[in-house]
Amino acid sequence: ENGTNWRSNSSNTSNSIGATDPQYENASNFCTIDKDELVSPTCDVTFQEINDINNDIRESLVSLARTDFFKYFKLDLYKPCTFWSDNNRFCVNRACAVDVVEDWDSLPDYWQPEVLGKLDDVEDTEGNKKGEDECRFLDELCVGNDNQKQFTAPDVNYCDIGDFSNSEAVLVDLSANPERFTGYGGEESAQIWSSIYKENCFSEGESGQSLAKNAFYRLVSGFHASIATHLSNEHLNTETGKWEPNLDLFMARVGNFPERVSNLYFNYAIVSKALWKIKPYLDHLTFCSSYNEDVKSMIMNIISRLDSKIFNEDLIFENELSSKVKDDFRARFKNVTQIMDCVHCDRCRLWGKVQTTGYATSLKILFELDERDEKSKQSIVDKLTKYELIALINTFDRISKSIESVNNFEKLYNTRLAGGKLAYFFQNNNFFKLLGKAQKSWTESVMMLNSSKGEEEVVLDSGEPLEEDNVPFFEDLNMPKKNSSTEGSQNKWVRAWHTEFHNFSEALRFIYRSYVDLPRNIWRISLNTMNKLWNRFIGVTYLNEEEEEPIEYKLDII
Numbered sequence: 001e002n003g004t005n006w007r008s009n010s011s012n013t014s015n016s017i018g019a020t021d022p023q024y025e026n027a028s029n030f031c032t033i034d035k036d037e038l039v040s041p042t043c044d045v046t047f048q049e050i051n052d053i054n055n056d057i058r059e060s061l062v063s064l065a066r067t068d069f070f071k072y073f074k075l076d077l078y079k080p081c082t083f084w085s086d087n088n089r090f091c092v093n094r095a096c097a098v099d100v101v102e103d104w105d106s107l108p109d110y111w112q113p114e115v116l117g118k119l120d121d122v123e124d125t126e127g128n129k130k131g132e133d134e135c136r137f138l139d140e141l142c143v144g145n146d147n148q149k150q151f152t153a154p155d156v157n158y159c160d161i162g163d164f165s166n167s168e169a170v171l172v173d174l175s176a177n178p179e180r181f182t183g184y185g186g187e188e189s190a191q192i193w194s195s196i197y198k199e200n201c202f203s204e205g206e207s208g209q210s211l212a213k214n215a216f217y218r219l220v221s222g223f224h225a226s227i228a229t230h231l232s233n234e235h236l237n238t239e240t241g242k243w244e245p246n247l248d249l250f251m252a253r254v255g256n257f258p259e260r261v262s263n264l265y266f267n268y269a270i271v272s273k274a275l276w277k278i279k280p281y282l283d284h285l286t287f288c289s290s291y292n293e294d295v296k297s298m299i300m301n302i303i304s305r306l307d308s309k310i311f312n313e314d315l316i317f318e319n320e321l322s323s324k325v326k327d328d329f330r331a332r333f334k335n336v337t338q339i340m341d342c343v344h345c346d347r348c349r350l351w352g353k354v355q356t357t358g359y360a361t362s363l364k365i366l367f368e369l370d371e372r373d374e375k376s377k378q379s380i381v382d383k384l385t386k387y388e389l390i391a392l393i394n395t396f397d398r399i400s401k402s403i404e405s406v407n408n409f410e411k412l413y414n415t416r417l418a419g420g421k422l423a424y425f426f427q428n429n430n431f432f433k434l435l436g437k438a439q440k441s442w443t444e445s446v447m448m449l450n451s452s453k454g455e456e457e458v459v460l461d462s463g464e465p466l467e468e469d470n471v472p473f474f475e476d477l478n479m480p481k482k483n484s485s486t487e488g489s490q491n492k493w494v495r496a497w498h499t500e501f502h503n504f505s506e507a508l509r510f511i512y513r514s515y516v517d518l519p520r521n522i523w524r525i526s527l528n529t530m531n532k533l534w535n536r537f538i539g540v541t542y543l544n545e546e547e548e549e550p551i552e553y554k555l556d557i558i
């Protein structure tokens with residue numbers, strides 16, 4: 001499914017691009033995916049259809065994620081990593097930090113304890129007064145009925161939903177802590193990803209349904225690609241101090257890997273189908289009474305524009321073997337959510353937790369609602385905790401933002417290609433430039449011939465030579481290399497012209513210099529001859545007089 005070119009119905013893309021610019025002429029199209037192909041055998045939608053759905057709902061989704069109900073999340077930033085002990089390292093960048101909500105007065109009215117005064121004097125089962133602890137109060141806020149206070153039976157959960165009621169958990173305003181480039185990387189993040197892929201994804205030889213195994217991998221890879229898209233889209237430009245898209249970084253991490261782009265779309269299909277699936281049961285959910293209807297109508301408005309055929313969850317665990325595979329799948333995904341506690345960068349951990357919880361909630365909705373039993377379906381949706389719902393909506397927003405960014409990066413890529421082509425034409429096709437280049441190419445050739453090193457200069461993507469103070473920030477990054485052989489062939493007429501022009505001008509210069517130098521040379525030869533005659537006359541002779549470079553002189557005075 002990844003074998004052909006990325007092209008759309010209304011394609012304004014790249015087939016005609018790069019005819020003359022050596023830097024881009026042979027560049028591949030943006031991403032080798034056909035936008036008109038299905039996203040996966042389990043998704044009856046094409047990449048283009050997902051783009052269209054996303055364009056349609058994007059604005060409403062952003063508004064929903066920014067409501068006071070969905071923009072706050074709670075998590076324990078200091079929960080110890082249970083998978084390995086070597087977890088004392090921290091990301092000390094400012095960008096890694098999370099700004100926790102400490103100023104409670106700044107929260108909207110319905111988050112203030114006194115608004116739910118009736119809770120103040122209510123004691124919970126442990127005899128604690130519920131108004132005393134603001135965090136506890138938030139846990140209870142917006143809970144519509146007693147059912148919701150009991151967590152769903154653990155065997156249907158794909159994450160530890162008790163995490164959010166932990167007494168160490170802090171409240172975070174997600175909108176004040178955007179997911180973007182933090183500088184987190186190196187061994188630390190590599191250890192996390194490697195543990196997720198190597199220890200938790202299914203390996204080839206393992207038994208079980210291949211669709212399920214494949215879905216697990218695609219889910220993780222899509223999550224990884226989404227993070228890479230966000231950090232490339234909001235990347236710190238150290239020259240301007242602004243957060244802006246970095247196309248080279250995006251291409252190196254995601255754009256050059258069609259499979260990763262495709263996995264982003266796969267994740268979009270999973271989360272949106274989960275949302276679509278809870279639509280009939282949303283009536284039972286109550287958000288805060290003051291804005292219950294608003295939030296609900298916003299959610300309904302989005303869900304009603306989604307498409308049920310976007311993902312067919314029934315294909316994943318199809319036969320009797322599946323129950324075991326499903327248990328395994330669930331346990332492995334739970335591990336992935338817990339590995340987030342090992343992430344050293346707080347900001348990355350925050351978004352890692354939000355998104356793995358969002359995917360876990362989607363998986364629970366997709367795979368644990370018993371199709372034959374309406375009551376059980378309602379009950380599972382009723383028991384979704386507030387933090388699962390917040391995570392679900394925010395994960396959908398994140399993946400939707402990634403899809404939007406991929407399309408923006410495609411535009412940037414095409415603009416760069418087209419810009420490169422025009423700039424190349426105007427910059428290089430004037431007579432004085434050609435003369436200058438002829439001169440330069442001659443000087444370079446002479447220097448190359450004289451150079452004993454014969455080593456190729458390493459050039460960055462920007463075209464600058466790699467010097468010590470110019471080492472790329474991402475040393476681990478394999479940026480796409482320039483295709484020098486292509487450049488050579490594309491330049492051959494220009495080069496031939498340079499060579500011929502150079503030879504001709506050198507010949508002219510030689511003849512000119514010969515005439516200019518003639519009187520001087522005659523004078524030098526005469527002087528030399530007279531000198532020899534004089535020496536002979538006074539009786540002084542040189543040993544090896546005929547040699548041009550006598551090493552030693554000896555006076556032979558009789």
Ligand SMILES: Cc1cc2nc3c(=O)[nH]c(=O)nc-3n(C[C@H](O)[C@H](O)[C@H](O)COP(=O)(O)OP(=O)(O)OC[C@H]3O[C@@H](n4cnc5c(N)ncnc54)[C@H](O)[C@@H]3O)c2cc1C
Nearest residue numbers: 180181182183184185189192193221224225231260348352
């Ligand atoms: C949970 C988590 C959240 C993070 N959040 C942020 C953040 O918000 N901001 C930030 O700047 N950094 C974040 N990071 C770090 C970021 O993901 C990278 O690890 C880091 O930028 C270093 O990137 P890298 O090029 O070394 O490769 P990595 O992204 O670390 O990838 C490691 C290896 O995995 C493979 N790989 C890469 N992408 C995929 C994919 N999509 N599918 C399959 N295989 C793949 C490649 O072989 C690659 O070499 C986060 C890391 C983690 C673990």
